[in-house]
Amino acid sequence: MSKVLHAVVLAAVLAALAGCSGDPEVREPDPTPSPAGTAGATVPAKPPQLGEDSEEGAAAHVYYWIDLLNYAASTGDAEDLLALSERCKECREFASSARDLGEAERPTRDTWTVDDLAVQERDDSTDVTVGITLLGGEQSEVVFQLTEEAPYAITGLARYDS
Amino acid sequence: MRRVLLLTAGSVIFFPMPAGAGVDVVPDALNPNVQIEATREPTPSSGDHSSSSHPSGSAPVVPEEPSVCAVQAPSIGADAGPPTFVCAPGSPGAPGGRGEDGEVTEADLRRAVAEVPMPRLQARVQPAGRTLVNVPTILYAEPHILRRTVTLLGFEVDVEARPVRYMWHHGDGSSRATGSAGAPYPSKDVTHTYSRVADAVQVRVDTGWDVRFRVDGGDWTDLGEQLVSAGPATSLAVDEAAPVLTAP
Numbered sequence: 001m002s003k004v005l006h007a008v009v010l011a012a013v014l015a016a017l018a019g020c021s022g023d024p025e026v027r028e029p030d031p032t033p034s035p036a037g038t039a040g041a042t043v044p045a046k047p048p049q050l051g052e053d054s055e056e057g058a059a060a061h062v063y064y065w066i067d068l069l070n071y072a073a074s075t076g077d078a079e080d081l082l083a084l085s086e087r088c089k090e091c092r093e094f095a096s097s098a099r100d101l102g103e104a105e106r107p108t109r110d111t112w113t114v115d116d117l118a119v120q121e122r123d124d125s126t127d128v129t130v131g132i133t134l135l136g137g138e139q140s141e142v143v144f145q146l147t148e149e150a151p152y153a154i155t156g157l158a159r160y161d162s
Numbered sequence: 163m164r165r166v167l168l169l170t171a172g173s174v175i176f177f178p179m180p181a182g183a184g185v186d187v188v189p190d191a192l193n194p195n196v197q198i199e200a201t202r203e204p205t206p207s208s209g210d211h212s213s214s215s216h217p218s219g220s221a222p223v224v225p226e227e228p229s230v231c232a233v234q235a236p237s238i239g240a241d242a243g244p245p246t247f248v249c250a251p252g253s254p255g256a257p258g259g260r261g262e263d264g265e266v267t268e269a270d271l272r273r274a275v276a277e278v279p280m281p282r283l284q285a286r287v288q289p290a291g292r293t294l295v296n297v298p299t300i301l302y303a304e305p306h307i308l309r310r311t312v313t314l315l316g317f318e319v320d321v322e323a324r325p326v327r328y329m330w331h332h333g334d335g336s337s338r339a340t341g342s343a344g345a346p347y348p349s350k351d352v353t354h355t356y357s358r359v360a361d362a363v364q365v366r367v368d369t370g371w372d373v374r375f376r377v378d379g380g381d382w383t384d385l386g387e388q389l390v391s392a393g394p395a396t397s398l399a400v401d402e403a404a405p406v407l408t409a410p
Contacts, residue, residue: 063245
């Protein structure tokens with residue numbers, strides 16, 4: 001066999017053996033508990049409170065959007081995200097950007113991680129402010145503007161400068 | 163040129179990964195700090211609502227307290243589905259309060275870690291479903307060490323939980339604590355002998371977990387308190403042994 005083939009066989013054997021190392025009791029679950037679960041492998045499930053006419057419903061709506069954004073960034077599938085962004089120009093821009101990322105740019109972990117979330121009901125809108133940590137550690141604070149009551153629709157996305 | 167690979171026990175060889183697997187920085191196109199110009203400070207009594215896609219006109223804002231919504235921590239070991247929220251009026255002012263007043267202390271982190279739900283171990287019984295009085299019924303659990311990364315108070319926290327204590331509730335009013343999780347037949351490590359017949363007793367094991375955590379990849383810190391999870395019940399019928407006559 002050629003030297004290259006030797007190296008490949010050796011590598012394959014060692015890789016197989018490497019799988020046996022370590023404490024057999026340790027079970028590492030899928031990384032991160034946040035949105036897309038297994039890094040975008042499956043379409044995000046709808047949060048149980050989606051559709052509720054309540055602050056929790058507004059929070060769930062926004063969380064779902066972020067979940068779908070992470071999923072779109074990892075997989076390029078932005079169909080549900082765009083559907084949720086119909087009335088929000090900035091949201092559609094993020095959706096298209098997520099959809100159009102180059103293969104080498106697609107993250108396997110969540111792009112936006114929700115740290116904290118607050119809902120404020122106003123006369124003409126429901127504002128959901130979200131503190132997020134971006135992939136890489138940078139932080140940001142964004143506010144989603146929703147319709148003032150259920151059924152909620154996102155009508156705007158802005159950023160705070162705190 | 164000959165390349166020499168130095169391998170130690172447990173080495174893993176990394177093959178070239180598919181594109182995207184090493185991406186650990188937010189793409190500019192998805193970075194709100196880059197893509198969206200900041201509008202205003204987050205105070206509830208601020209004036210007009212000037213987000214760029216807001217419908218024309220700025221309606222008068224009634225200054226109200228924002229409600230802070232807590233994401234219910236996903237249960238370690240359960241499928242990480244979407245969370246549920248509980249919203250309650252928070253302190254007036256900016257939600258999040260990241261780095262503004264009050265730093266997050268270690269005590270805050272410990273409290274948050276202590277609230278992470280521990281896995282619930284199912285008590286296994288042999289014989290399953292039906293057992294007899296006056297014979298040892300085997301009990302065991304299937305413990306495992308779990309590691310999970312959760313976001314607590316804005317920090318990425320690795321949590322590791324090890325089961326160390328098992329409190330067996332036999333369902334007949336008695337219970338017993340062990341350091342061992344027992345083992346299936348033929349082991350008689352953890353057993354209980356029922357003395358009364360019953361249609362259904364509910365057997366369960368409560369598990370005590372030693373927990374340690376580390377923040378942003380720093381050193382591991384022991385939580386210092388044992389967290390306990392109550393296991394789901396396993397139903398068991400207890401029968402009288404009926405003598406069986408066989409031909410000699």
